[in-house]
Amino acid sequence: MDIHAAEVIKDLASKDIGFYASHDIPGGQATVHLTAQQVLEYAADPVSYLAAHYGVSREDYLEWHQSGYRVVCCGFTKAGKPCKATVPSLSFVGDPKTWVQGQGGRCTTHG
Numbered sequence: 001m002d003i004h005a006a007e008v009i010k011d012l013a014s015k016d017i018g019f020y021a022s023h024d025i026p027g028g029q030a031t032v033h034l035t036a037q038q039v040l041e042y043a044a045d046p047v048s049y050l051a052a053h054y055g056v057s058r059e060d061y062l063e064w065h066q067s068g069y070r071v072v073c074c075g076f077t078k079a080g081k082p083c084k085a086t087v088p089s090l091s092f093v094g095d096p097k098t099w100v101q102g103q104g105g106r107c108t109t110h111g
């Protein structure tokens, strides 16, 4: 973003205009409020901004979405294949940090 745009954003903020960004979560959208400075950081790289906002890596943030917000069992079937059953209570995880912390969990069969 160029200097002119940064000045415009600061001017708008000084007139009490607020900013926010939205992103998908299970069943809807979450809203993240942004200061004038944060608008610039967000605009430069939305995914990295949101990952930092939630305290997770960029890769984990993307995987949280790609997983459908679901944590899968890290166990293996009798045939030696990844189980991939949903970990109890982690089928629709609303924030990426909880999703990351749930990794390594197991389903009821492999618990």
Ligand SMILES: [Zn+2]
Binding pocket: 073, 074, 075, 076, 083, 084, 085, 106, 107, 108, 109, 110
């Ligand atoms: Zn399992």
